[in-house]
Amino acid sequence: MAEVGEPAAEHMTFTVTKTxxxxxxxAEMTPSGSLTLDWIRRYPTHRRLVDSLHIYKHGQNPAEVICEALAQALVPYYPIAGRIVQMEGCEPRIECTGEGVWFVAAFANYSLADVNYLERPIMLEQNDILPYTELETSPANTLMMIQVTKFTCGGFLIGVRFNHASADGLGLAQVISAIGDLIF
Incomplete structure (x- = not known):
């Protein structure tokens, strides 16, 4: 039960503002060129974005810090800054273009406790906590998108959308770990 003068979380209006x-x-020049996808990753069913949420209870300027670390991590993990392309009559491949990873910084008008640290049932819209782009790049061709949402409590959420054709869950964990290593 909420205290007098405090709204109950289930009656709050949760707003996320993309800043x-x-x-x-x-962060540096990277090699260009094409990388062939292995046979299983060529299937359209594997060319989709997989969502991942990572919650942290505190962090100073998380979007800034993660953005800078991401730029550094994209040097050794440069294929992620590219796109999946498929010319007519050819197999899909990763084109190492250095275009980059779509990155969103956002602020939520509530605390992580207000949404029960995103335990089920999740009280937030997927569009609020995961990155989306309205750009001409198709999500099926994008390799990675990240959104960092800061909460009023000082905690933050990293929402990641990663193209399964470029790597599996272990590969994603390796990239996220590399970003984290560059922060500390």
Missing amino acids: SEGYVQP
Whole structure:
């Protein structure tokens, strides 16, 4: 039960405001070229974005810090800054273009406790906590998108959308770990 003068979480209006968005490119020049997808990753069913949420109880300027670390991590993990392309009559491949990873910084008008640290049932819309783009790049061709949402409690959420054709869950974990290593 909420205290007098405090709204119950289930009656709150949860608002997430995107404060900035755009591509984060590698911090240094990276090799160009094409990488062939293995046979299983060529299937259209594997060319989809997989969602992942990572919750942290505190962090100073998380969007800024993660954005900078991401740019550094994209140097050794440069294929992620590219796109999946498929010319007519050819197999799909990763084109190492250095275009970057779509990155969104956002602010939520509530605390993580207000939404029960995103335990089920999740009280937030997927569009609020995961990155989406209205750009000409198809999500099926994008390799990674990240949204960092800061909450009023000082905690933050990293919402990741990763193209399964470029790597599996272990590969995603390796990239996220590399970003984290560059922060500390």
